Amino acid sequence: MKELALAAFAAETGSHVVEQPRERRFERFRRNFDAPRYLDSLAERGLRFVGRRAHDYPELLRELHDPPPGLFLRGAGGAELLRRPAVAIVGARACSSYGAQVARLLGRELAAAGLVVLSGLARGVDGEAHRGALDAGGLTIAILGCGIDRDYPAAHAQLAQRICERGLVASEYAPGVEPAPWRFPARNRIVAGLASATVIVEARERSGALITADFALETGREVFAVPGEITSSLSAGTNALLRLGATPLTSSGDVLEALGVTPAEAEASPPDLSEAAIAVLAVLATEPAGADQLTRMMGLGAPGVARALAELELAGAVAEADGLFRAVRPPAQDR
């Protein structure tokens, strides 16, 4: 188990190791390293390890020029989950409500189509993508930039737990490794490496999500960017990607088409909407609006608009964020 020793050595020395170092220190460490005992202690904590030479090790990851020596795993999903076709959805931590809603929608629809949704468990877009996949009852994998035993950020501990119920949390770092800024770009190479396609939802000009996109391009994977307003700094990164030739993402269908996956059956048709709700939805499809604006435009009165909005929210057609209501499904397209 040379890989396990490598990972344990990296954790012990606080370094990042992918190849066997030509150091005396490592030789000494390896002589004293008790692999079976280490594996037992992992198993006690519900953790597993997939080494680079194991047959479970995902093929896609081997294509990286510096594949991790192995991945630590936790969660109910099997290691074979890593080999399933997957899409990475990444983006800004401080995302806008638009970004959060798009991430969630994509997570939901791509997971519903049977793809594994990969992301980094971070706040913002990452978290929403995971949540979307969970909403759809789909599979999702979170890749950590710290030791496998840590939930980082701590606020997402519960989310991590929900992911573990069916999916996986994975990391190349052994238990006990603290999160450090330089480990996150390294984590991003695994996110991009495991995915057949990477979707960037929102990114500022120098965002970690763009590093993920670079890794994806290096290994020749498809990169999608969600177009944003050209005036928003939160879209500067994604729009720059589009200019460089990334594929614009207009609906989850674009990803499915590129990967040759047939979309899931459309959701059971939403319950019949009232006339007022249909009219409100038509307005929101052009531009997000506040409830008062709608009251003014529709002539329904505040209670009437509130009812229509609640109806649309229940039907999953509209979402509220910071007082603005937005249609969350792209308009139906004829293909």
Added chain:
Amino acid sequence: MLARTVTHALVGLDARRVEVEAHLQRGLPAFAIVGLADRACQEAKERVRSGIASAELEWPLRRITVNLAPAELRKEGSGFDLPIALAVLAASRQVPAEALEGHAAVGELALDGRLRRVGGVLAAAEGARQAGLTKLLCSAACAAEAALAGIEPVPVRHLAEAVGYLRGDWVPPPVETLSLNGSDADPTGPDLADVRGQERARRALELAAAGGHNLLLGGPPGTGKTMLARRLPGILPRLPPDQALEITRIHSVAGLLPPDRPLVSSPPFRAPHHTASVSAIVGGGPTPRPGEASLAHHGVLFLDELAEFPRNALEALRQPLEDGAISIARVGGKIVFPARFQLVATMNLCPCGARGDPAAECSCSAARLAAYRDKLSRALLDRFDLVVTVPRARALELESGPGEHSEAVRERVAAALARAPAKPIGRSNEASELLTRAVERLPLSARGRARVARVARTAALLAAADEVAAEHVAEAISYRSPSELGTP
């Protein structure tokens, strides 16, 4: 020579009978007050001496001892001046001691002998009435307040008038009686017509008024959250007499009654600043005094910038929100202040305030945003039945005409409240189905479901419906707390 007068000391909101005994002995002239009197009370010596001199009465050149009994009860404040002066005068035979029978006295003396108003007169008057006394000697400024307790006040402006009354050569003027049922003289707050646009928030305000729901207004700065909240008391119905008396007593103890009209007949509105201490908000202190939560009893407690309040102050509000009362335990005993208030709060959506404003870009990091929202515990957010995000009004709305007047809204609210106890109101099958669907789809927690059901009932009452229909539930759903705040 010994003489006694009766007065009352405040313990929390209750008055305890205190006997003021004055004893004159031969010996070197001296003046001592015993009986656990605090500093303000000890200083009564100087005021009483000057007051008696100013009333052109004689200060007895004896050894004077004043005892405030029961001696173990701590006495605070300046309301003991008048009873002490009268006891000294009675002991020195300058007023007939038997004339003091059936009288209680309370009031602070000025150095020129005039009487000043003090806090807690209503409570003292109630205590006196319960103790079987029929008259209360007090400052003319407090007489109307004392009359509310059903005791006959003797309004005096000067110590000399009190002496004249007791000697039987001065008749006090009649006291203006305040009607507990309220009158047109009620101060009217700011009018809802000043608010342009904001239909959704207005509607939430109306629901809050009709159902007594706690309301949280979120949104970027300058969108009129505070303006809206300050107009809530104006659409609440006037207080019934028993409640008006209860809240007047609390305000009297806190010394907050307006001198010109010492009666709180419309729901109080209290807006403590976010730098307020925990005891300023829930009450407390070495001898417990009511805090803002109690001062807002039967009214509105308004917390502007909720997230800026110290967390322990907010957590301390959970007890009154649950029980409608605050109990303050001291070694000497427990004091309960009533605090059944309606909580209205505002907050920005993020620390920089730009979130929710289309014209500005939020510069808050994700961690800072999360820390800001973590300041509010789930348990506290759970108490808000209505949550509204107030977006920035657009130029179009600001140019529109004035909105509906408070008067019209208040009438609707009063009508809904009048309907409320008449019959229990059921829920239609469709409404129940919708509620179940919301629990599954949104999802809605058990507490969230209860909140939606409560608000739906209020909406049905406002609409004068026979039962809670699906449309009422749908409306209530749209005012639920958003998931970003952590209370789905």
